[in-house]
Amino acid sequence: MKKIIYMIVVALMATTYSYSQCACCAGAGTGAANGDYNNGILTLNKNQFVIETYTDFRNINQNLPPVTEVTDEEAPLTSMLIQSLGVRYGVTKSITVSALLPYVFLHTDTGNDNGIGDLILLGTFNVYNKNNFSLALQAGIELPTGIQKDAAFDNTTVVVGSGSYDPMAGIIAAKRLGKFTLQGNALYKHTFNGFQGNYYGSIAIQNLSLSYRIKGQNAFCALLNDDETDKPKQTASNFGWGIFGGYYGEWVDMIKEDGETDHDSGYYMGFATFGNNISYKSWSFPLTVSLPVIQNMNGEQNTGGFRLRIGIIKSFR
Numbered sequence: 001m002k003k004i005i006y007m008i009v010v011a012l013m014a015t016t017y018s019y020s021q022c023a024c025c026a027g028a029g030t031g032a033a034n035g036d037y038n039n040g041i042l043t044l045n046k047n048q049f050v051i052e053t054y055t056d057f058r059n060i061n062q063n064l065p066p067v068t069e070v071t072d073e074e075a076p077l078t079s080m081l082i083q084s085l086g087v088r089y090g091v092t093k094s095i096t097v098s099a100l101l102p103y104v105f106l107h108t109d110t111g112n113d114n115g116i117g118d119l120i121l122l123g124t125f126n127v128y129n130k131n132n133f134s135l136a137l138q139a140g141i142e143l144p145t146g147i148q149k150d151a152a153f154d155n156t157t158v159v160v161g162s163g164s165y166d167p168m169a170g171i172i173a174a175k176r177l178g179k180f181t182l183q184g185n186a187l188y189k190h191t192f193n194g195f196q197g198n199y200y201g202s203i204a205i206q207n208l209s210l211s212y213r214i215k216g217q218n219a220f221c222a223l224l225n226d227d228e229t230d231k232p233k234q235t236a237s238n239f240g241w242g243i244f245g246g247y248y249g250e251w252v253d254m255i256k257e258d259g260e261t262d263h264d265s266g267y268y269m270g271f272a273t274f275g276n277n278i279s280y281k282s283w284s285f286p287l288t289v290s291l292p293v294i295q296n297m298n299g300e301q302n303t304g305g306f307r308l309r310i311g312i313i314k315s316f317r
Helices: none
Strands: 004-007 049-060 077-090 095-108 111-116 119-130 133-143 148-150 157-160 166-177 180-189 203-215 239-252 267-280 283-297 304-316
Touching: 111 157, 119 166, 239 283, 267 304
Parallel strands: 004 157
Antiparallel strands: 049 077, 049 304, 077 095, 095 111, 095 119, 119 133, 133 166, 148 157, 166 180, 180 203, 203 239, 239 267, 267 283, 283 304
16 A cells, blocks of 8 residues: 555644654644634634634754655655634634634645645533633534545655544633733544544644733633623724734654554644734734744654744624
8 A cells, every 4th residue: 555645634722733754744733723823712702703714834844864756755745834714603602613624735845735634613612701711611523524645746645634533622721811811722632543544643732822912802702701791891992912922732643554553653842832913803813933842753753843824814793
């Protein structure tokens, strides 16, 4: 069987990427979740509808000898670009449902390729909201809508997605302290055997960020607002601006093909993240830069480089 170049898209709370010697491992876990986009959305207000799109660029360090010819070996990725489109709807003030679909572009020294990823469906449930502290639980599933095809840059196969129905569960907590908001989340996605019975690695993520609201209010978040219902209303500003920084960590299990574990796959990586979010009326434009600070890669793999994410969010009431 041909070796597989693998790319999997995961859940709504975080973005996971692998950066290895071969594109098979370098693509493991590309996907990302709406909640890790630092857009401040926990749950929406009732009947609020949001459309969002994100462009994610991922640079990959070339620590190992490069491959410059088309062969039967897997070509290492030099970078990847993920374009995601998502929707969210506030069923109630405490329940938000969402969907996210990515399209992935792969870049190597011997050519490029692209393909649609797995569709992610997720529900966020607010279980506690008092004294400017909110706690929400998440549950969802990743559907195998991703494609499998011959690679355009080598003689292997590209798989965008896991080929299996994969459940996800997570938790989000947020505490507002004046203009500051401390937010943390964790997510686990259990991956079952997918394409050709192969296992492409379960994923766990952690994220902690501190944001500061320079001007305006959060136009989307329903949580953290209940304590202000009895306060005098202030004149709303059309313009909002916030900055944030924090830490993002991700663990990806080693993949298994034809019953054999690939010891040059799987990792734990940690990133320092910072950025800002500018909003105007019902529009929001988050920007996030992530720099690697921890890289524990299994076996021989290229390490991860910087990440850049730009988003556009539009709210409808």
